[in-house]
Amino acid sequence: MSANIDGIALVLNCGSSSIKYQVVDTTREEPLAVGLVERVTDHREGVQEVIASLNAPGSGVNVADITVVGHRVLHGGEEFSAPTIIDDAVERTITRLAPLGPLHIPANLAGISAARAAFPHLHHVAIFDTAFHATLPEAAYTYAIDRDIAATYGVRRYGFHGTSHAYVSRETARLMDRPVEDVNTIVLHLGNGASACAVAGGVSVDTSMGLTPLEGLVMGTRTGDIDAAVVTHLARTAGMSVDDIDTLLNRKSGMVGLTGFSDMRDVNAAIADGSHEATVAMEVYCRRIRGYVGQYYAQLGHLDAITFTAGVGENDAVVRAGSLAGLEELGIKIDETRNTTRSKGARLISTDDSRIQVWVIPTNEEREIATQSIAAAAAG
Incomplete structure (x- = not known):
């Protein structure tokens, strides 16, 4: 809205x-x-x-x-x-x-x-946080489990970071000087929590977080995508309780589980010091993002822009470069100088000949909440 x-x-x-x-x-x-x-x-x-x-x-x-x-x-x-x-x-x-x-x-x-x-x-x-993703098609929000159990207990993909994805996708179109209805964007909200969203003409059509904010990308303390059987494996072989496993996956995994650090600045410092664990963790982090970019590119069929936002997305040039490395054949080219030049404002970081524009746009969830609240109050 x-x-x-x-x-x-x-x-x-x-x-x-x-x-x-x-x-x-x-x-x-x-x-x-x-x-x-x-x-x-x-x-x-x-x-x-x-x-x-x-x-x-x-x-x-x-x-x-x-x-x-x-x-x-x-x-x-x-x-x-x-x-x-x-x-x-x-x-x-x-x-x-x-x-x-x-x-x-x-x-x-x-x-x-x-x-x-x-x-x-x-x-x-x-x-x-879930509302922007209410437009997901049924095939995008449906998990392949027993339909009756899913319906009874509300098991489906809901998605999160909706206010951020809504604001940033709209800002991307504005900065491109195009109507939002004409722009297909992949938004990468990368903070301590992280999610990707495929936005077709201002409408969310797929997103990486699911029933809860645990699914999807690697995050500061959350594992993101993982074989569901890991839960039963740990329960049976390690004697871990449901609460133990929940704490592991949500609070002791992701970058902190792989490196001991949840802050990407600390991870980058460890990489600079020669840490093998931190180097692999960064590769895992960026590989996961790159996989979602490819998946959503395929789902959208046509892509105009990729936009990074939130704390890591706005400030970490290493993550941005690593997340899109090797995608030049898909028309995605980052300009190294633009990417590494620090700025607090919105900026284009792709090359002039990149068929798909790559942006860094600071999110403003509070303004989005304010705008939506004022409109709802006026209508109500």
Whole structure:
């Protein structure tokens, strides 16, 4: 969703022990306020800290000017496929979805409850990480397991990082000076969590994360794609419990499992020091991305652009080069100088004769949440 409706949104991203927030005025390029409340044990108190910070002299915000509160919510399941104005019934439905995101959804709900109590006169809008991927064709979201079990327990691909993929794919088209409906893009959101998305004319048609954010690319602490039988193998041979295996795959795998580091800067430093383990880990990381690029190129049939975003994607030239190495015959050519020149802004890093453009575009999920929330509130 995109909209030309102006307004001021308080955007909340509530974790189990933190609240990230921004105040976004859609008529201005930069947010009015950005902040983080840490060591949260009670989200009502945490939201009050946010309000106190915004009311402090010099904050640059008049709280009375806020027109809507946008909430980032991890998972919408099959129930929510668009920005949704929150009422008691919506809260109850999100609560039922908690098993799909047990680490995130309870915190999201605690923040929603606290913010609704603090701002009872405003619309509160849930923006779901999964919503952008509601357009996936059935063949893309269906897992090849028993249909009845899948239907009963909601087992399918949902995808995540939707606000980022939506924003970045639209920005890619804008920077190319083309209508988004005419542009096919592969977006590579590479942060501590990482996902790829095939976007056809502004519509998500495939994505690497699945039922949960574990599937797909190698990440900071998550394994990404893995033979499902590894779970039963470890249970039978190592005596590991379901919780043990869940912790292994989500918190002790990926780059930290391979190298001891979850931060790619540390991995690059280890490679520079001659570490074999770090060198192999980087090859594993980039090989996985390259495989998804090839897969999505084939699914799209025609590709106009590849865009890197998020912390690693925006800042790591080694990863960008490694992820697209050897794809010159497919019309993908990176310019080494452009790729290694550091910049905080959006920039083209492909060669002038590259048939497919390669971009680096900083993501702005908070602005996307604000834009969608303002539009939903205006429509509601």
